[in-house]
Amino acid sequence: MKSRVSRCPIEEVMQILSGRWPTLLIYYLKQGTKRFSDLRRDNPTISHKMLALELRKLEDAGIVTRTEFDGYPLRVEYELTPAGERLVPLIDALGDWWEATSDAGVPSIA
Amino acid sequence: MKSRVSRCPIEEVMQILSGRWPTLLIYYLKQGTKRFSDLRRDNPTISHKMLALELRKLEDAGIVTRTEFDGYPLRVEYELTPAGERLVPLIDALGDWWEATSDAGVPSIA
DNA sequence: TCGTGGTTACAAAAAGGTGCGTAATTTACT
DNA sequence: AGTAAATTACGCACCTTTTTGTAACCACGA
Numbered sequence: 001m002k003s004r005v006s007r008c009p010i011e012e013v014m015q016i017l018s019g020r021w022p023t024l025l026i027y028y029l030k031q032g033t034k035r036f037s038d039l040r041r042d043n044p045t046i047s048h049k050m051l052a053l054e055l056r057k058l059e060d061a062g063i064v065t066r067t068e069f070d071g072y073p074l075r076v077e078y079e080l081t082p083a084g085e086r087l088v089p090l091i092d093a094l095g096d097w098w099e100a101t102s103d104a105g106v107p108s109i110a
Numbered sequence: 111m112k113s114r115v116s117r118c119p120i121e122e123v124m125q126i127l128s129g130r131w132p133t134l135l136i137y138y139l140k141q142g143t144k145r146f147s148d149l150r151r152d153n154p155t156i157s158h159k160m161l162a163l164e165l166r167k168l169e170d171a172g173i174v175t176r177t178e179f180d181g182y183p184l185r186v187e188y189e190l191t192p193a194g195e196r197l198v199p200l201i202d203a204l205g206d207w208w209e210a211t212s213d214a215g216v217p218s219i220a
Numbered sequence: 221t222c223g224t225g226g227t228t229a230c231a232a233a234a235a236g237g238t239g240c241g242t243a244a245t246t247t248a249c250t
Numbered sequence: 251a252g253t254a255a256a257t258t259a260c261g262c263a264c265c266t267t268t269t270t271g272t273a274a275c276c277a278c279g280a
Contacts, residue, residue: 001129001130001268002268002269004130005130005134005153005155006134006153008134008137008205009205009206009208009209009212010133010134010137010201010202010204010205010208011130011133011134012208012212013204013205013207013208014127014128014129014130014132014133014204015130017124017128017204018124018127018128018129018130019111019124019128019269020111020114020115020121020124020125020128022124023120023121023124024115024116024118024120024121027118027120035224035225036224036225036226037223037224037225043115043116045115047270047271047272048225048226049226049227049228049270049271049272050269050270050271052225052226052227053270062211062212068225071278071279072224072278072279072280073223073224073225073278073279073280074223074224074225074226074277074278074279075224075225076224076225076226083207083211083214086207086211087204087207090200090203090204090207091120092120093200093203094120094123094124094127094197094200095118095119095120095123096119097123097193097196097197097200098119098120098122098123099119101172101193101196102119102122102172104193111234112234129235145258145259146258146259146260147257147258147259157236157237157238158259158260159236159237159238159260159261159262160235160236160237161259161260162259162260162261163236178259180244181244181245181258182244182245182246182257182258183244183245183246183256183257183258183259184243184244184245184257184258184259184260185258185259186258186259186260221280222279222280223278223279223280224277224278224279225276225277226275226276226277227274227275227276228273228274228275228276229272229273229274229275230271230272230273230274231270231271231272231273232269232270232271232272233268233269233270233271234267234268234269234270235266235267235268235269236265236266236267236268237264237265237266237267238263238264238265238266239262239263239264240261240262240263241260241261241262242259242260242261243258243259244257244258245256245257246255246256246257247254247255247256247257248253248254248255248256249252249253249254249255250251250252250253250254
């Protein structure tokens with residue numbers, strides 16, 4: 001999804017949150033500051049390329065901060081911004097909604 | 111995104127809502143019952159293949175109902191389920207969040 | 221030589237677009 | 251009256267575009 005079709009804010013958010021990783025990364029980052037390698041350990045199936053790309057996307061969107069500590073082994077920390085923290089409950093609400101609807105069986109009949 | 115990496119409900123919702131179309135279709139369907147061709151007119155850049163696929167996905171997820179009226183030119187109507195209507199405010203909240211954070215300028219400095 | 225946090229190039233996989241076919245009936249034209 | 255064409259909501263096959271994975275490389279030190 002490289003370009004937008006409307007100027008709607010909803011489409012813009014979905015452009016950022018779409019895909020497997022963004023919400024998962026936010027989920028792990030709400031536990032606190034994480035380093036690149038921490039996030040790779042948290043979900044081992046992401047490739048380092050994808051992790052780098054997704055983190056950049058979240059950074060550009062103002063959801064995470066990237067802090068580089070220059071030193072010997074080179075250390076970078078990722079953390080949710082205040083805006084990112086405000087996003088967390090909204091994502092959780094989606095998860096809750098899904099749990100509720102799938103618990104209710106087939107909603108098209110009920 | 112064909113398979114899941116965890117059993118997390120958030121990942122499951124994102125599997126359904128990811129991409130350009132799902133939220134847009136829900137947006138138009140909250141205006142009321144729509145037919146296939148209505149939805150194509152609402153957003154002209156979707157192909158009929160994509161529209162059919164996305165509608166099936168939303169149907170399987172219990173977000174929309176598909177009602178087939180068999181007749182001469184064949185008529186099918188799509189409508190939000192109660193669960194789908196409960197989802198609408200959550201999506202709107204994401205849009206509002208995005209508007210608020212992007213209005214605030216660059217959040218990484220502010 | 222390994223670990224850190226990447227970038228780049230190439231390849232594989234997935235997503236998406238295009239156009240054709242379909243069924244049944246109305247309408248349009250001759 | 252007979253024929254052709256249009257409508258509706260797709261499914262299917264083929265092909266292009268986009269996304270993602272893989273692997274290699276980088277610098278810097280312990």
